[in-house]
Amino acid sequence: MSDLLANLALGFSVAAAPMNIAFCLLGALVGTLVGVLPGIGTVATVAMLLPITFGLPPVGALIMLAGFYYGAQYGGSTTSILVNIPGEASSVVTCLDGHQMAKNGRAGAALSIAAIGSFFAGCVATVLVAALGAPLTSLALLFGPAEYFALMVLGLIFAVVLAKGSILKAVAMIILGLLLSMVGSDLETGAGRMTFDIAELSDGIGFANVAMGLFGFAEIIRNLEMSSESRDIINAKVSGLMPTRKDLIDSSGAIARGTVLGSILGILPGGGALVASFAAYTFEKRISKTPKMFGHGAIQGVAAPEAANNAAAQTSFIPLLTLGIPPNAVMALMVGAMTIHGIVPGPQVMVKQPELFWGMIASMWLGNLMLVIINLPLVGLWVSLLRVPYRLLFPSIIVFCCIGIFSINNAPTDVLIAAVFGLIGYWLVKHDFEPAPLVLAFVLGPLMEENLRRAMLIARGDATVFLTRPISGVLLAISLILLILAMLPMISKRRDEVFVE
């Protein structure tokens, strides 16, 4: 316990340095600014803003990136409440009740409950990250290649189970992602794999390009199909930002439950903010005494998913910082950023660079505090931003995305690759394939293959090693059970219900 406090104190001393506070504030602000734009999710936001952090010192850069992440998350929920188009996928559920509340003239209450819920969840999750960091890091020492491989399999299975739509299609996306991740030079022999002799592919397909294509460009193309009339912005002035005592009492339970659910789902690889908000919303609806209120402006329907997605956003740092495994697409971008700054994510970060590790954790809390303080007064600004017609907004987003991708490697071909993935993403959505599992598999692919090959080599080609080593055996057994459960007709029917809502 005293260790934890000492560590947090170290963290706050780093995070409270004036420069770092400035990076944190700037990150949260810019993240919100971009996240507010309709149709740009957290992944596209972070990918787009990545180049901004290149020139900063490592701690500052990571603090700022984390700020982009939860800023974008928060901006997304603002959009969901004020416009009926969610700013990003994890705010889809917030849209259901948040926008109804806004229509009933309670936009202020919805926004402030979302902020308060997020802040509470952020506080709890920050402590959780700090508390779990050390023990999980020591757990990481027990992990050999076989265990790492099994853990990543579990993560991918989670992504399959939690994706919407057909299980088989989600599995297909996982495999496609793994296959795509193998394009480029082989890790051990250096042989070019599936590169079609294109020099630009010999380093593999950049993750940022894939993410930007599937989540940025594809999203824009899809949004263009919608007519402008379907956008429904709240025109009345947003007032009454302070929630009433009744609002607070009504939503406190939902916030607490959302925080717990979100924290758990965030830690699991393959989980993340999107799933957390869906799960929290469904859970609230199920235990509510007045389920009919949901969808018609129930304050719990805003509080729970917002708390959950913020908690999940924070706790998803845990697997990255302790095991070096990115549990979702945003964390994969963080890996990229860390690599640029010469940091190898994994258990050694906490030991070798405690300022970085604890500074980042402390800055998460500060960032959440700033979101509450700066964003509520700035609601007017976000509203006017939302009034910019989409016909002018989307070209700006495209140009910005292009510059963002180009600047990572100064490579025009990266922009072309992203464009190709934009078309692929559009096609996938039209055929009911989910891009999210593909991206996760793409991220985990190289790590998985490396560990698989290493494990097989150590075991002298004996594949049973994955089952005979206790930790990996248990992880694989859980994966199998999950997959079977998800395929059972009863559960899959219920799963559909959840996502149809």
Add this chain to the structure above:
Amino acid sequence: MAEGAKSSATGGGILAKIRGPRDFFGGLALIIVALLAFWASSNLPGQQGFAFGPGTGPRIFASVLLFIGLIIAGTGLIVKGPPLDTFAIRGPAYVMLAILIFAGTIRGIRLDLAGIPIRIPAFGMVFATFVSFMVSLFGSKEFRLVESLIAAVGMTIFCVVLFVYLLGLPFQLWPMFF
């Protein structure tokens, strides 16, 4: 991956018998990707004793993908499913064109596409940003000239100030022909 787009036009014949076209063509595309992966990794050495070769991974996953693709396509053939969604042409076309222009002009490009050399000189960031902004505007049905020009100029200035002056990224601003 364009089979999906074409099929809605050709309604008769065998295609009419497909009961779940969305799944059928989805599965078909997976099969094609899997076969492509097999072909592309055919020159790679596979398993060598205990060790995986570079080709082992791609082949394993391509086989699984082929298998799943067959199931999905087969299901689409037999089980009644949703029809193909309509694909918009205008939006994607202009958006893609805008991105291509950006990629092609920002620092110039030298590519060999199937033996045909492509050489575009570097037009620089101001040109690339402005032109691709203007082109992508056409992706929306509601195009207004004056407003668009103002927005394009504004965005170009904003990007130059942000990326080149504030962030100090090494972008070339003006055209430079080699």
